[in-house]
Amino acid sequence: xxxxxxxxxxxxxEGDSSVINCTYxxxxxxxxxxxxxxxxxxxxxxxxxFSNMDMKQDQRLTVLLNKKDKHLSLRIAxxxxxxxxxxxxxxxxxxxxxxxxxxxTQLTVLP
Amino acid sequence: DGGITQSPKYLFRKEGQNVTxxxxxxxxxxxxxxxxxxxxxxxxxxxxxxxxxxFQKGDIAEGYSVSREKKESFPLTVTSAQKNPTAFxxxxxxxxxxxxxxxxxxxxxxxxxxx
Numbered sequence: 590x591x592x593x594x595x596x597x598x599x600x601x602x603e604g605d606s607s608v609i610n611c612t613y614x615x616x617x618x619x620x621x622x623x624x625x626x627x628x629x630x631x632x633x634x635x636x637x638x639f640s641n642m643d644m645k646q647d648q649r650l651t652v653l654l655n656k657k658d659k660h661l662s663l664r665i666a667x668x669x670x671x672x673x674x675x676x677x678x679x680x681x682x683x684x685x686x687x688x689x690x691x692x693x694t695q696l697t698v699l700p
Numbered sequence: 701d702g703g704i705t706q707s708p709k710y711l712f713r714k715e716g717q718n719v720t721x722x723x724x725x726x727x728x729x730x731x732x733x734x735x736x737x738x739x740x741x742x743x744x745x746x747x748x749x750x751x752x753x754x755f756q757k758g759d760i761a762e763g764y765s766v767s768r769e770k771k772e773s774f775p776l777t778v779t780s781a782q783k784n785p786t787a788f789x790x791x792x793x794x795x796x797x798x799x800x801x802x803x804x805x806x807x808x809x810x811x812x813x814x815x
Binding site: 593597620622624629630631632633634637677679681684685686687688689690691692693 | 706731733735740741742743744745748750756758790792794796803804805806807808809811
């Protein structure tokens with residue numbers, strides 16, 4: 590199978606941490622990505638992790654990769670209202686680096 | 701500044717009409733991609749091109765056509781054979797050189813609707 594799966598919705602309170610989860614099926618994936626999409630806009634790359642890494646941290650963002658379980662997560666610390674958006678995980682495969690996307694998680698940050 | 705430019709931002713198609721979406725990049729990227737996004741769904745790959753004058757079908761190529769006559773340009777034509785063209789179309793590009801760790805960069809998208 591080549592599916593990438595995410596839960597559709599997540600709501601958090603401002604200032605709390607958000608954790609968005611993703612599972613993928615292709616163990617040959619080389620890179621795994623997190624993109625952010627605001628309404629009516631294109632995709633903004635947030636961060637990515639190479640498949641031989643377990644964790645990557647970039648300011649408020651922490652990516653965890655469990656290759657055995659094919660599970661990827663994105664943690665956003667101190668979530669702000671500006672973080673409200675749809676978050677997509679994607680895996681990259683093949684010489685042409687095609688991306689396979691999950692369906693996206695709508696993150697809503699409540700005041 | 702380097703980037704990917706998609707035009708127009710909004711496009712309307714009449715029944716039986718072909719329309720062409722533009723995608724231009726000045727990043728000197730080798731590979732370019734077209735994705736389609738439907739509400740509540742992720743992006744699905746339509747076509748991609750790794751070099752000039754060559755392109756391959758993605759997962760949902762039926763009803764679409766592309767060309768790659770120049771490295772910086774990868775236009776997508778939505779033909780009348782595409783019966784459900786209403787969607788948000790995103791173009792992306794990447795450098796595929798050896799040792800390159802560049803992820804795909806995306807344009808701001810074109811929203812296509814049926815009149």
